[in-house]
Amino acid sequence: MKRLREILKIATNNVVGIPAAPGMVIGRAHIFHKELITVSDDPIDNVDEALGYFRDAVEKSKKELHKIFLLAKEKMGEERAEIFSAQLMILDDPVLLNQIEVKIKYEKKLPEFIVQREMNIFLEMMRHSTDSYFRERANDIDDIKNRIIRNLQKKRLQSKVTPGVIIVSESLTPADTLLFAKWDAKAFVTDRGGLTSHAAILARSLDIPAIVGTHNGTHRINQDDLLIVDGFHGYVFVNPDEEQLRYFTEKIHKLQEINIELQELKDLPAETTDGRKISIFANVDVTGEIDLVLANNASGIGLFRTEQLIEETGEIPDEDEQRDVYYNLSTRVYPRPVTIRVFDIGGDKVKIFDFPEANPFLGLRGIRFLLDNTNIFKTQLRALLRANTNNNIHVMIPMVSTIEEVKETKRLIKECAHELKAEKKEFHKFSKLGVMIEIPSAAVMARKFAKESDFFSIGTNDLIQYLMAVDRGNDAVSKLYQEFHPAVLQTLEHIIQSAHEGGVDVSMCGEMAADNLAIPVLVGLGLTSISASPAAIHSLKRTIRSISYASAKELAEHCLAMNSSEDVTKAVADYFEKHAVPRTRTILKFF
Amino acid sequence: MIETNATIINKAGLHTRPSATLVKLAAKFRSDFYISKDGLRINGKSIIGVMTLTAVQGSELTLEFDGVDEAEMAEEILDYFKRGFDEL
Numbered sequence A: 001m002k003r004l005r006e007i008l009k010i011a012t013n014n015v016v017g018i019p020a021a022p023g024m025v026i027g028r029a030h031i032f033h034k035e036l037i038t039v040s041d042d043p044i045d046n047v048d049e050a051l052g053y054f055r056d057a058v059e060k061s062k063k064e065l066h067k068i069f070l071l072a073k074e075k076m077g078e079e080r081a082e083i084f085s086a087q088l089m090i091l092d093d094p095v096l097l098n099q100i101e102v103k104i105k106y107e108k109k110l111p112e113f114i115v116q117r118e119m120n121i122f123l124e125m126m127r128h129s130t131d132s133y134f135r136e137r138a139n140d141i142d143d144i145k146n147r148i149i150r151n152l153q154k155k156r157l158q159s160k161v162t163p164g165v166i167i168v169s170e171s172l173t174p175a176d177t178l179l180f181a182k183w184d185a186k187a188f189v190t191d192r193g194g195l196t197s198h199a200a201i202l203a204r205s206l207d208i209p210a211i212v213g214t215h216n217g218t219h220r221i222n223q224d225d226l227l228i229v230d231g232f233h234g235y236v237f238v239n240p241d242e243e244q245l246r247y248f249t250e251k252i253h254k255l256q257e258i259n260i261e262l263q264e265l266k267d268l269p270a271e272t273t274d275g276r277k278i279s280i281f282a283n284v285d286v287t288g289e290i291d292l293v294l295a296n297n298a299s300g301i302g303l304f305r306t307e308q309l310i311e312e313t314g315e316i317p318d319e320d321e322q323r324d325v326y327y328n329l330s331t332r333v334y335p336r337p338v339t340i341r342v343f344d345i346g347g348d349k350v351k352i353f354d355f356p357e358a359n360p361f362l363g364l365r366g367i368r369f370l371l372d373n374t375n376i377f378k379t380q381l382r383a384l385l386r387a388n389t390n391n392n393i394h395v396m397i398p399m400v401s402t403i404e405e406v407k408e409t410k411r412l413i414k415e416c417a418h419e420l421k422a423e424k425k426e427f428h429k430f431s432k433l434g435v436m437i438e439i440p441s442a443a444v445m446a447r448k449f450a451k452e453s454d455f456f457s458i459g460t461n462d463l464i465q466y467l468m469a470v471d472r473g474n475d476a477v478s479k480l481y482q483e484f485h486p487a488v489l490q491t492l493e494h495i496i497q498s499a500h501e502g503g504v505d506v507s508m509c510g511e512m513a514a515d516n517l518a519i520p521v522l523v524g525l526g527l528t529s530i531s532a533s534p535a536a537i538h539s540l541k542r543t544i545r546s547i548s549y550a551s552a553k554e555l556a557e558h559c560l561a562m563n564s565s566e567d568v569t570k571a572v573a574d575y576f577e578k579h580a581v582p583r584t585r586t587i588l589k590f591f
Numbered sequence B: 001m002i003e004t005n006a007t008i009i010n011k012a013g014l015h016t017r018p019s020a021t022l023v024k025l026a027a028k029f030r031s032d033f034y035i036s037k038d039g040l041r042i043n044g045k046s047i048i049g050v051m052t053l054t055a056v057q058g059s060e061l062t063l064e065f066d067g068v069d070e071a072e073m074a075e076e077i078l079d080y081f082k083r084g085f086d087e088l
Helices: A004-010 A047-076 A078-091 A094-107 A111-127 A132-160 A174-182 A198-205 A242-263 A287-295 A307-313 A319-333 A367-372 A374-390 A403-422 A440-444 A446-452 A460-468 A486-502 A516-524 A534-545 A549-560 A565-578 A584-590 B016-027 B047-052 B070-082
Strands: A014-016 A018-021 A024-032 A166-169 A187-190 A210-212 A226-230 A235-238 A279-284 A301-305 A338-341 A393-397 A432-437 A455-458 A505-508 A529-532 B002-007 B032-037 B040-043 B060-066
Touching (some): A024 A187, A078 B047, A094 A111, A111 A132, A132 B047, A174 A198, A198 A210, A301 A529, A319 A338, A319 A374, A367 A374, A393 A403, A403 A432, A446 A486, A460 A486, A486 A505, A486 A549, A549 A565
Parallel strands (some): A166 A187, A505 A529
Antiparallel strands (some): A018 A210, A226 A235, B002 B060, B032 B060
16 A cells, blocks of 8 residues: 555645644535625525524523623723613614514525614614714624624524534634534634644544644635545545545554554553553543543543633523532542633633733733632632532632732632621532643742642643743744743743642643653653543553653753754654654554 | 604713613503604614614704503603703
């Protein structure tokens, strides 16, 4: 059989991108266009269904707006929040709603088209006012119109995507990625994005192959084209020939065999050849992944990202809803622990308000946002305190840059506990309170942070981004995002040593922890706990089981003294070769 | 049917808050309520319609009330206009 290199040499139908999530699949393309606010005037057959969709979209919009209204009232005062209360009234406007329903019934066109046209009539009239106040109010109408249309299109999208397709898109938000995952998308191919964009991270944790940064994927691929997606190497073959199909069908078959072999590691400990035990925890983004966590015998959940609850529904769940989610999570993994990270809102993640920030990554995100919005924070803390019946919930604070933020969080936890006591509600104090070390200031001050917290979790994605001053989503500079840069390794060493000296646990939950190539260096630096996506657990375990702590320590010391990422990468590659450590990628390239 | 004129006398005009109050007032009654301004005639029970009037200070409006409780409705709504939407 030909090798991949030979196939590539003669191929003219391949699209190349960054391999963001491993796996190989063959399937049909579904082109997903991001500019959702293009409205279709397609005719409809089922009027009652369309009316139902319209009413649901209005209700959903009302629910979203109501939450925003309450937040705005708290944040900007009653007077300015009035914009939202007027928007809410529009969603209850009997004349408008009736007018839209009547037109849907008689014209038999998609509701989104009718909503757009009918609301634009009002919009245009307001835009033509001589008074600037009223001209600005037109934007409110526009906003509410778009909200309804967005909710309508979500419905339409759901009914249109056939399960089991390969999603081809310019870019994907975390919410899109999740939505498609729920419809059993086979793979993702996007024009933009880097290895650590959130869509890529989600794809990895959902075990769905993904190729990002293809630049021209959406131009080269058409709806319903047959595609081969090779998420290990970053190749898509569009309408493959027989030879390509034969090659990849065979490879996919081999892959399944390897997976079965890896499964056999399930009940074996993650232990080096000289007996050093490493705990492997799982990062969980969607509650469905817990099955995978249990199946793969992880030590527990090392990271549950709660902002994901907002991404899924577009709103912040209330205290009882949150309590149920956290309680169910902790019960399912009991007696293993679950580390729940409080909302990391802001940056490129969920945004509640559309206050534009010139520099969101350096702006109001993580704990900064929560301490600025204590109502949201306290609701979550109360839910967590009430959920900890099993005493296995560890709580983690994201984006910490100062000691004061930890102290203030502790004060709020106390306040919540007092309130719950007064209300005679059952609660249990958190077993552990820890901090994410992902901002350089926290890394430098790690010794001090060890005095104020029970554990560290190193978030390598942000840490590397801030340390190297490189936007991880920008493919023009993403080359400078180097996890093997000696500056990164020295910082990791400092954090790990500080934790050991201060007697606190230290783990790593970033992408680096899921990279088999990084494992020897990390173990060598003294790390004994990592958290990665459940799908990665077995291959990490295999790497750990084939190295010795003594040789890893030697490698780490050697790398710490180096000058560049290239030098370290080479030393690591040599290490793998010298100690004959199996590398999943290498195996795949040559079998 | 009762038809009458009304002038906007408060400084800010028929902006969001008084529009909302006006619609809420109208909803209490069973009669129909229409407002016209510069040839545009809208249903006074529709917030989006009332906002579309973009009635600033000094605007002249024509109000129509039609139905079983039109007299009480006209009285209460005219009073609200005369009070300058409680913003004087």
